[in-house]
Structure formats: structure tokens, C-alpha cells
Amino acid sequence: xxxxxxxxxxxxxxIGGRTFHSRLLVGTGKYSDNETMVRAIEASGAEIxxxxxxxxxxxxxxxxxxxxxxxxxxxxxxxNTAGCATAEDAVRYARLAREAGFNEFIKLExxxxxxxxxxxxxxxxxxAQLLVRDGFxxxxxxxxxxxxxxRLEDAGCAAVMPxxxxxxxxxxxxxxxxxxxxxxxxxxPVVVDAGVGTASDACITMEQGVDGILMNTALAAAQDxxxxxxxxxxxxxxGRTAYLxxxxxxxxxxxxSSPLEGMLD
Amino acid sequence: MNDTIDITLNGERRAVARGATLLELLxxxxxxxxxxxxxxxxxxxxxLALGDVxxxxxxxxxxxxxxxxx
Numbered sequence: 011x012x013x014x015x016x017x018x019x020x021x022x023x024x025i026g027g028r029t030f031h032s033r034l035l036v037g038t039g040k041y042s043d044n045e046t047m048v049r050a051i052e053a054s055g056a057e058i059x060x061x062x063x064x065x066x067x068x069x070x071x072x073x074x075x076x077x078x079x080x081x082x083x084x085x086x087x088x089x090n091t092a093g094c095a096t097a098e099d100a101v102r103y104a105r106l107a108r109e110a111g112f113n114e115f116i117k118l119e120x121x122x123x124x125x126x127x128x129x130x131x132x133x134x135x136x137x138a139q140l141l142v143r144d145g146f147x148x149x150x151x152x153x154x155x156x157x158x159x160x161r162l163e164d165a166g167c168a169a170v171m172p173x174x175x176x177x178x179x180x181x182x183x184x185x186x187x188x189x190x191x192x193x194x195x196x197x198x199p200v201v202v203d204a205g206v207g208t209a210s211d212a213c214i215t216m217e218q219g220v221d222g223i224l225m226n227t228a229l230a231a232a233q234d235x236x237x238x239x240x241x242x243x244x245x246x247x248x249g250r251t252a253y254l255x256x257x258x259x260x261x262x263x264x265x266x267s268s269p270l271e272g273m274l275d
Numbered sequence: 276m277n278d279t280i281d282i283t284l285n286g287e288r289r290a291v292a293r294g295a296t297l298l299e300l301l302x303x304x305x306x307x308x309x310x311x312x313x314x315x316x317x318x319x320x321x322x323l324a325l326g327d328v329x330x331x332x333x334x335x336x337x338x339x340x341x342x343x344x345x
Contacts, residue, residue, distance in 0.1 A: 035303045037343070037344060037345030038343035038345075039342075039345045040345070041343065060344055060345055061341040061344050062341065062342065062344025062345075063312075063340075063341060063344045064337045064340070064344075065285045065286070065339055066285065066311055066340050068284065068285060068304060068338075075310060075341060075342065076338065076342050076343045077310065077340070077341055087341070089341065089345070092344050092345065102317075106312045106319065106337075106339050107312075107317050109312040109321070109322075110312050110340075111322075177345070178345075179309075180318060204345075205334065225345075227345065243305050
């Protein structure tokens with residue numbers, strides 16, 4: 011994309027050897043209806059779209075599948091292991107997802123606590139190691155803990171995805187310092203996943219220098235998901251561009267913008 | 276002789292045709308084999324092999340697909 015300022019040309023957003031044009035990744039869950047979901051995803055400009063693996067409902071077949079509504083040729087499908095509480099389950103879901111035949115990428119979630127949906131770090135690392143060994147490109151959903159992020163990178167994850175705040179909470183970026191330090195220390199892409207509530211949250215998150223954001227509920231639960239998707243698209247670009255532009259230093263005193271000279275007596 | 280057998284399909288007991296292949300099972304359920312992934316007794320069965328695997332009484336079959344998720 012040609013930006014207003016040529017010197018701000020961005021580096022490509024690449025994960026696991028593939029380059030993507032949008033730094034905004036979106037989920038497909040919890041929309042009131044499929045038409046709204048499709049229009050919101052279009053408005054978001056996202057290319058990577060997450061999906062979950064679940065049993066086919068044998069009583070209401072066909073239209074229940076998300077791919078009935080979403081063109082898998084147009085979007086890069088990122089299957090998740092949402093709902094899995096053990097490494098074994100996550101590996102099982104990941105293998106089923108891969109068998110669908112789209113790609114070898116998996117958004118790995120191993121949930122350790124049902125109230126907060128925070129990750130089980132031990133299970134996450136175990137699953138990441140198994141899946142990397144099995145040829146997967148693993149994008150690991152994790153908390154904003156640097157050491158876990160480093161271990162996930164060591165395990166061979168293609169990207170590490172610290173949360174902004176708990177899944178579906180909309181609380182925004184609670185710990186910018188930790189996310190910044192994770193980004194600074196890791197070589198693999200850092201994509202913030204979960205917790206963003208509105209456009210300013212997305213902008214502030216991108217201003218930390220992370221490579222991208224994955225969100226679902228912020229769009230699906232907005233009063234107008236399509237408009238919010240458009241706002242998120244702008245916010246992610248604004249935050250990224252502001253990060254590249256480099257913000258002014260914070261000062262605790264005022265510095266006048268107008269000259270002090272030439273004032274009238 | 277009874278022409279159906281009981282298997283566990285997506286967690287529920289279900290009577291299916293005796294000697295049916297997984298491909299025939301999908302057809303009987305009006306499911307497109309390209310739209311589902313099949314797990315038979317905890318092992319994934321590749322799409323091209325669905326016609327080669329027959330279900331036996333007590334087998335566990337899981338049929339999964341992609342749904343909306345974050």
C-alpha cells in the first residue's frame with residue numbers, strides 16, 4: 011500500500027513463511043447472523059480469518075458450517091483449538107483442522123481456567139512442541155508473560171500471541187509494558203490476541219510495535235459490527251503508522267508551540 | 276439377520292447400515308465428504324480412504340467441520 015509518507019514504507023507482515031497484507035486478523039464467532047459476519051470481515055480488510063473445529067450438527071447439516079458462508083479461496087483460514095484444556099486435546103483438534111486441507115497453520119489455545127480463559131502454560135508448551143514436530147505452523151495464544159513467550163519461540167512457534175486482556179472481555183490493552191517487552195525480545199511475529207474492545211484499544215496496541223492484532227468479540231458484539239470492523243481497520247493502520255512514525259517524547263511540563271518572540275508589549 | 280449396527284456417531288448412539296463404508300455413511304447423512312473431516316476410533320481417515328473403511332459395531336465416529344470461532 012502506498013502511504014502518504016514514502017519513508018514510512020512498512021516491512022512485510024510475514025508468519026511462517028507467508029506474507030499477509032493486513033495486520034488485522036479476525037474471528038468468525040458470535041455474530042448474530044452470517045450475513046453480518048461476512049460484511050464485517052469484508053469491512054475489516056482482514057485476510058487471516060479464524061475458525062473453530064466442532065462436530066457437525068447431524069440434525070441441521072450444511073448451512074451450519076462457516077465455510078458455507080465464507081469463501082475459503084478469498085480468506086486465509088486459521089483454525090483454532092479453542093475450548094481445549096489439555097495438550098492432547100489441542101493436538102487432536104489441530105490434526106482434524108489440518109485434515110480439512112487448507113493449510114498447516116494452527117492457532118493454538120490450551121485453556122487452563124474456565125472463568126478467565128487464561129492459558130495453561132505447561133499444556134501450551136507441550137502442545138506447541140508436539141505440533142511443531144508434526145509440521146504445523148503454530149500461532150500460540152498466551153498470556154503477556156515474557157518467559158512463556160520466549161519458551162514458545164524456542165519451541166518453534168511461528169508466532170506468539172499474547173493477550174491484551176481476557177478473551178471476550180473488551181478491557182483493552184492492560185499491560186502495554188509486557189507486550190512491548192515481548193515484542194522487543196522475540197524474533198518471531200507478535201500478534202496480540204484477545205481483549206481489544208474498541209478502535210482506540212486497537213490503535214494503542216499497534217502503537218506498541220506489535221506485528222498485528224487478532225480480534226473477534228470487539229466486532230461481533232458491537233452494536234454495528236460492520237462499522238466497528240471499518241473502525242478497527244483504520245485503527246490498526248493508524249496505530250501501525252504512528253508506531254513507525256515514532257511518537258514525540260512525553261513531558262510532564264508544557265512546551266509552547268507558538269514563538270515566544272514577537273509578543274506585544 | 277439385522278441389517279443395521281449401532282455405532283457412536285458424534286457422541287450419540289446411532290444405527291447405521293451393516294457393512295457401510297465411511298463414505299456411504301456420509302452419503303446417508305447427506306454430508307459432502309469435502310466439507311467434513313472424519314475420525315474413526317480416534318484415527319483420522321483421509322478423504323480418499325473414506326470408501327475403504329467400513330464401520331463395525333461399537334465404533335466411534337466423529338464428523339467435524341469448521342464453525343465460527345475466534
